[in-house]
Amino acid sequence: MPLRRFLLPVLVLAIAALALAGTKYRIDRTRCTGCGDCDRICPVDAVEIVDGYSTIDPDACIGCGMCLGVCSHDAVR
Ligand code: SF4
Ligand code: SF4
Numbered sequence: 001m002p003l004r005r006f007l008l009p010v011l012v013l014a015i016a017a018l019a020l021a022g023t024k025y026r027i028d029r030t031r032c033t034g035c036g037d038c039d040r041i042c043p044v045d046a047v048e049i050v051d052g053y054s055t056i057d058p059d060a061c062i063g064c065g066m067c068l069g070v071c072s073h074d075a076v077r
Helices: 002-021 037-041 066-070
Strands: 047-050 053-056
Touching (some): 037 066
């Protein structure tokens, strides 16, 4: 499928660019509901739900921003 062939390299390049930029994210606990959407989407398993809140391991995070995109509570900053 042409669209899929186009999107996959773009996604990989975007993830690589963000990782190289060293972007790190953190969780705003006043907004996090612990829904786990960020945990499920993280490609490197850097997210864990602890005590009902999402927690990002800064050493494992590659800065791809996928958790930011999936959080519907604007809790990833
Ligand atoms: S997706 Fe957002 S609200 Fe849900 S656990 Fe992650 S940071 Fe919290
Ligand atoms: S930015 Fe990417 S690697 Fe880092 S915690 Fe979010 S989904 Fe995982």
